Amino acid sequence: MADTVRRVDYYYVTVPDKPGEGERILSALKESEINLLAYLGFPSGGGQSQVDLVPEDPASFRQAAERAGLTLSDAKRAFLIQGDDRVGAVTNTAAKLAEANINITAAAATSAGSGRYGMILWVAPDEYERAAEVLGA
Numbered sequence: 001m002a003d004t005v006r007r008v009d010y011y012y013v014t015v016p017d018k019p020g021e022g023e024r025i026l027s028a029l030k031e032s033e034i035n036l037l038a039y040l041g042f043p044s045g046g047g048q049s050q051v052d053l054v055p056e057d058p059a060s061f062r063q064a065a066e067r068a069g070l071t072l073s074d075a076k077r078a079f080l081i082q083g084d085d086r087v088g089a090v091t092n093t094a095a096k097l098a099e100a101n102i103n104i105t106a107a108a109a110t111s112a113g114s115g116r117y118g119m120i121l122w123v124a125p126d127e128y129e130r131a132a133e134v135l136g137a
Contacts (some may be wrong), residue, residue, distance in 0.1 A: 001012075003083030003093070005137040008037060010054040011061070011072040017049040025051055025070065032064035038120045039082055040108060054080065054120065077124045079137055081109075085117040093119065093135065100134045104126050 015021040021040050029036065033099045038054035055061030058075065065072050081093055090109045097104055102123055109119035131137075 003081055003089070004122060005132075006080045006082075007136045008054050008078050008080045009058045009075045009137050010038070010052055010078050010120075011058075011065070011075060013051045013053065013065075013070050013072060014044065016047050016049060017043050017047050021049065022051060025068075027054075027072070029053075029061070029064055032060070033066065034064050037112050038108075038118075040120070044112035051088055054078065077125070077128050077136060078120055079131070081119040081121060081135075082112075083117060085111050085115050090119060093121065095124070096134050099132060100130065102131050102134065 013025060015025070025069060026039070035056040036053055037056055038052070040052040041049055042048040053061070062072065090107075094104060094107075103124040105124055107119060107121045109117060112118050
């Protein structure tokens, strides 16, 4: 089966880099029945962390975030890629972009179990439409 490539919106929240901050955000979203397609958290320096959130339904997510008192970034864009796990799955995507001379800004991929994998991938905003065309999104 071929990989599926979706255009997705994501938002980030900056929080103190301390225990429980991620759980606080995730619990608030769970209470509002918000489904996330991806979640990434990492230190951003100065005692802060950045939490990236990729919601299935951006409009409902923004409303839930407001109710929870979260200060969201403006919407950003990325790609969500899902497919059958196999040797070279990520390489194939990277090669398509490299051949088109499009730089990958960041990426995170993982096996999803049951023979599946998923990846979230970012390119520069001015390359997004061209990358979408190359990836078939």
